[in-house]
Amino acid sequence: MSRSGYVPRRFFSAALTIGAVLSLNFVLFRALPGGAVSDLSQVPRSTPELQQALKHDFGLDKPKWEQYVIYLGRLARGDLGVSFDDRQPVNAKLRTALANTLPMVALGTTVALLLGITTGVLSAWRRGTFGDRFSTNLAIALFSFPAQWLALMLLILFAGVLPTGGRTDGFLVNPGSWTHFVDVSRHMALPSLTLAAGLYGGYMLIVRSATLETLGEDFILTARAKGLLDRTILRRHALRNAMLPVTTLVALSLGHLVAGAILVETVFSWPGIGRAVYQAVLARDYPVLQGAFLLLTLSVVLCNLVADLLYFKLDPRVAS
């Protein structure tokens, strides 16, 4: 496999994946039992005519193939349609939800990455010590805890110190920029902390494992034999090689930022993408589900592509 063909192949593969997922999104949600029409028509003295009118409004009375063509046509124009739930444009709903999710998840992911990489490297370097055993067991424990349980425990632990739900204090009328920033930050603290705690475990264990593997290589032994300082060996030789899997980890984590965290957002009533998806599933709101999953797909595929390209740049062995 030639290196010159690697990049175009990765782009083509990414485009194919996105295309396949677009079609799968259309089929997947319509395969769910129940639908928005049956729910909305459960009103007293409802009639078959009402159900038919709702189906017509939602475009569900057309043949499936026609619905699919309309769906693709709208996507080509960047139009994600109108929500079945509140008849509002899906673009606007998801834009707001995404703007709420990204900072919260980015903060949690960043904290988890920084702590995970630092403690992972230190644990590997100080393998077998009390510090290593403690941080490894802590990482395993945090990795194992269900996210919603962790969220509830933090809710109880920080009760009275940090807000329990929502994104802002609705009673703050016309707050200044700084007051608003502090308010949002206080509301964001617990959901981000929950996310960080859950992600930290996985990051720490992977970094520790990658670093241990690198430290076992012959070139590290050579570096020690040459009398290099531990600090120098770690920074100049071990870390550079251990960071290869970490690069993939970071890129994939960024891809999942868009997905938000359904459980965390639900516990903390955070109005993000995760909660929007959860509500859309319950309501069988196809346009919102299609739009949200499209965003998620694009995010994961593109970040995966970036990871592949980075790896290609960092590691000459790739694609040779």
Next chain:
Amino acid sequence: MLRYESPVGNALAQAGIVQLLPEHIWAPFAAGDGAGLKTFTNAPDGGKPTVSGGPFVLTQQKKDEFEQFTRNPDFYGTKPLIDGFGLKFFANSDAMVTALKNDEIDAIANVPATSVDGLKAAGFTVMSQPSDAYNGLIINSSASKAQNRELLDPKVREAFEQAIDRNKVAQVVFSGHAEPGAGIVPPALGSFYNLSVKPRPLDPAKANQLLDAAGFAKGADGTRVANGHPMSYEVLILPTEDRTFEIVQAGLADVGVKLTARALDSKAEFAAISANNYSDFDLALGSGAAGGYDPDFGFSGFTCSARGRSSRTGYCNPEYDQLYQQQSTGAPAQRITLIQAMQKKLYDDAPVIVFAHPEQLDARSKKWAGFTQALGGIYTFQSIDTLTGVYRTN
């Protein structure tokens, strides 16, 4: 002025729950084919509140997050004692209860029964009163039911009722905050409630007798056999109904009926119930409500025309339909008689075996008083008493 094409027995009750929007607000959106009305949200915009005829106006709204109301200076009725209030929406009841305990909010509507003792211990006032809700076991009542047609036998339904411990449902599932009941209309609805519709007592021996008399003998494994197949049924439940299911399963197991659960979300459950013209499912757990001070809503779900729309039982009985039609146009006194007759009919036919009527539970901080629990709680479209009566105690 409201004009009806034909007599409506509960016109006053219906008018009381319809929110009327002035024409000058919706008229611009009705231009052309009126498609604009479907996307009109009537939300506060550009600092202007929504038009309101009530004691407060909506001045700020973030959907599913927060709504802020300020006093309406033009309200014709009793003036509120407060300048405004806010509604905060929680996706998680534990977070909501914790918010009250942390003084982030002053009151909560619809307190989970499991949180009552903790709130009382923390010094909060928990308000409770009977509600119009009920929960129970839905039995497929469709005449076109394909399999397990022994479930259509009234004696089998009677046996099921006497095998299920209603008191245990009330005590365990609702932590004691429910009243065992038999009809879909609870005592809270006053004269509409039929006093003669009483739950049959828990009596597994009697239930066994009824099933023995029907010819459904127990097999070697203890499960009865009906019409050549085991009396083993699948019960559709929501994920939150697992505790209720365990109680029902244990009760029916004692009389030789085996149950397994299939947990679905509400949409999937309704799809499973109504599939193939209600011919597929056997049993389901369900909850419902009379629908306010007038139970017309609750009864509408048992008419033949509700099948495929709001019916969760597949029940269709021309006699019941006639009673329903008569009460919808009858005078008040006549309606009471007809509604009580409908309760009796539903109890005898048992498309749903009602277990209990859960209480309406709300909670408030002691810093505030004047909350009034209407049928739907302290904050409901059916009453403005809380809005006009609430005040700060210190």
